Amino acid sequence: xxxxxxxxxxxACVPCRGGVPALTQAEIEPLLARLSGWQVVxxxxxxxxxxxxxxxxxxxxxxxxxxxxxxxxxxxxVYLAWGKVRLxxxxxxxxxxxxxxxxxxxxADREL
Numbered sequence: 800x801x802x803x804x805x806x807x808x809x810x811a812c813v814p815c816r817g818g819v820p821a822l823t824q825a826e827i828e829p830l831l832a833r834l835s836g837w838q839v840v841x842x843x844x845x846x847x848x849x850x851x852x853x854x855x856x857x858x859x860x861x862x863x864x865x866x867x868x869x870x871x872x873x874x875x876x877v878y879l880a881w882g883k884v885r886l887x888x889x890x891x892x893x894x895x896x897x898x899x900x901x902x903x904x905x906x907a908d909r910e911l
Contacts, residue, residue: 807833807905810898812873821895830901837904844889844896845904849911854881863910873903 807830822830827839837847851857861879864886868874878885886907890897 805905805909807902808909810902812871812899812902812906813897815890815892815897815899817892819893819897821890821893822897827896830898834901834904835908839896840887842896843894844887845900846885846887847904847907848883848885851882851884857882857884860884860910864907867906867910868903871903871906873899875903875907 824842827842831837831839831845834845837845840846849857849860851860857879861877861884864875864877864884873888876887878887886904888900888903888907889895890900
């Protein structure tokens with residue numbers, strides 16, 4: 800599994816300018832199988848919750864993911880609470896999933 804996730808994480812997120820279709824369920828399934836612990840919610844976005852021992856560890860993770868988001872130009876919705884972080888990822892321009900969302904999910908996991 801790690802090799803497949805690393806392969807996704809090595810891919811660059813491509814900015815979406817709109818006008819492209821969201822991935823179909825058939826296109827989503829093989830990409831999702833290469834990630835660990837991520838869920839597709841209502842065919843619309845990826846979601847994963849991470850657990851940490853304390854607030855500071857969770858915040859550090861959020862800051863690392865934020866730096867990746869800035870460098871990739873691909874920004875998740877981030878929810879931070881004591882000992883928990885949830886990331887929701889989708890391509891806002893098309894209001895659905897693209898391959899870049901899966902690339903970003905793998906990059907986020909690499910920040911643990």
